[in-house]
Amino acid sequence: MINTAQDLPEYKKRLKRALDNKFLRNAMAAFAAAYPEGRARALTGVDFEALRVEIARGKDETLPRLEELYEAFKAKAEAAGIKVHLAKTAREANEIIAAIAAEGGAKKIVKSKSMTAEETFLNDHLEAEGLEVVETDLGEWIIQLRHEGPSHMVMPAIHLSRDQVAELFTKVTGTTQEPDIESLVKVARRELRKHFLSADMGISGANFAIAETGTLGIMTNEGNGRLVTTLPRIHVALVGLDKLVPDLASALKILKALPKNATGQVITSYVTWITGPTECKAAPSGLKDLHIVFLDNGRLALSKDPVFAEVLRCIRCGACANVCPIYSLVGGHNYGHVYIGAIGLILTYFYHGRKNDRAIVQNCLNCLACKAVCPAGINLPLLIKKVHGEVLAEEEDRPLKNRLLRRVLHNRRLFHFLLRRASLAQKPFAREGFIRHLPFFFGKEHGFRSLPAVVRTPLRDRWARVAGKVAQPRLKVALFAGCLVDFVYPEQGEALARLLQERQIQVDFPPDQSCCGLPAKCMGEMEIAREMAIQNLKALDPADYDHVLVLCASCGSHIKGTYPLLLKKEPGLGVKVQQLAEKLVDFSSFMTEVLKVKPEEFLGRKEKAAYHAPCHLCRGLKVTGPPRELLKVAGYEYVPAKNEEVCCGMGGTFSTDFPELSAELLKNKLDNVAATGAELLVTDCPGCVLQLKGGMDKRGGKIRVKHLAEAVAATRKEGSKGK
């Protein structure tokens, strides 16, 4: 029933269709706006960071002991009279459940929501065995009637309108149903009540399996989970092995985070704790016939994987989809297979195979929004790239761009030679810093922004001229420029040099530095990313400097966040990389926190400036206050824009891989900026500058786009030395 695109051309067709679906777009946009507010409200007074660390630690302690916990659970549950089964594969789980139904003479089954049952395609299996299966969660029932898969882990029918539901319910009941939500809910109450009362068997999932007592914990809002586990004489719970927790305390910790993060509720309406078969007057014995089927389906192996075990920390809150800019553009049916959102891009590979993942896994901006809200502290963006790497490794041919990258990137001389050649080749087309005719291999979908020209003289060749020796420097810093500042926007580096030299700071440009390697990581080429990290560490010895400055938030967050992960096993380098990470500082933090610049050092021009927060600055380096603070110190009137921290759609190579999606995100961004009435748009990542400047040029907008370093250099009082 679920059919996920298996190649890029097909996937892009579907993405286009989703972008054209007005209802979906509005529904997703409304949700994207409402979710963060609800979540923030629910989390008021909760130390989310502390809770996240606790949940992650708890899971990490549990994962290596899953088998042991399973045995403990089983012993307790069996002693209480529960029948416990272990299914190695999805198919085995379905067969076990079908056999339980057959043995108990069950014909009709009511089900409450279970992502694990979606994972195994349980309904298909049971229906093929001639059983009647009725989903009882309203959203699940709707999509079951429509023969669709869920488009969200918590709100499976979020892609549908009340009109579509009314039409569907009219068909189901045989009487006309008005598109009024309250009465539609009543229809479901009435129809499903009949099923609850006449079913022989109930199937549920579970949020927790508590080993110490053999208890299941189930969270629901509608109350269907309680009816499913109460009315029919047989109850089967299908539970992933990853739901095992040692004790009640661990479950309560997760309970504290899950509903707040999932739907902005302090707690779900119902939390049900079942230990052993309780009274059931429909059962011949007077007690429920209770079965628990634990599903492995790769989980035990995954729990031992040195890199990917982390994904089993997931508590299925769905937040990583809720905040994902791509999810909010195209919806869940285009952003996952069974599991949806960031975690879906990863789990699909393990639970539903490479073919279903190979197209969707490429559709990630690496914007870090998912990582920032995950209550289990899973490094989702990095794992997405690693899965992408695994997928590539198994493909027969790597895409052309990957092959080129592999040949060029790790040879700095060749790479820089080619960049210089590009500057010559584009010369006839370049004007005002933009390429005015796109090269033939770009299709028209790439025309949503003007592309910048590669400069003739990169920053590295200008450095000796712009940044001379400072006689008695207060500080000695190194600039890690990154490719864009070096070869496309050297003026950003020059602005920095001017500001720092006046303040008696020696800034060096270590000449052997190269690309930070982030593009390689983003294309799933982890090996090259690692080589680039080693090269740069050799080029720039952190011991020589007080600070290492970056103007590019993406380089900065890659070096600080990912280098240590890439090089932790490298003898000697692990230490250096830690030192580098500790000395690395972004421009705004350096100016406000290290130099502590003051308004007197700048002209108070009071120009209205909007700010775009680069993903890799606000979430990657977790720097949010300093850039806004610096804007004000430098004499600008900072005007806040809506969704300042939402990705601009650049995402490195993402914008050339998925230009239509990138264009939409850029449009939203520029619309929000235009609404502020700003004269200037400032950001502090050259990648974002490229995207925003190109988009602004294309739409003929009047707002100038600048890197924060340029904006600050522009209002400095000439000769102001600071202190």
Place this chain on the structure above:
Amino acid sequence: MDSPNLLQLLREKAEAVQVVVQEITDLAEACRYAVEVTSRQGGATIAAPGWDPATLSLLKDICQAAQIEVLTENLREQASRLHTGLTLADWGLAETGTLVHESSSEDLRLATMLSETHIAVLPLSRLQPDATALEAELNGLMHSPPRYLAFITGASRTADIERVLTLGVHGPLELHLLLLKD
């Protein structure tokens, strides 16, 4: 947190999820309240499983006058007739506005699940700050199976159609919380 603050928090959190909160001084008041709500809503039955004989006979007396039938057992067979469920909660959790019912008895469970309006009485001596404060008690119950423990916070709800909050999808449409000073 001292008890007036706990009480305040419970109220706040319960009302935030559309619970009707009322303070009462004795169980007779609870019975009168249930009868009044049931009559007002045009209901004909009150399911009252698990009550002590004295309270039950009190309830029956008031119901008789109002021509409301009291149901105490075999609720499964009368599923379509349940209007009000009147139950005694085992604990309250202030932090989340939650009621805890040890509902291993099927009739008690059904009264809280199938009724249109659920009215729960919570003796204030049973109010706890949060689930963690109740951990030992809950653990004790889980160690003596079989057990069906329910945390109930507000009425049954859904937002599955266009994310519009709608109450009473499968369980009760209303939850009333009667706080008994004991």
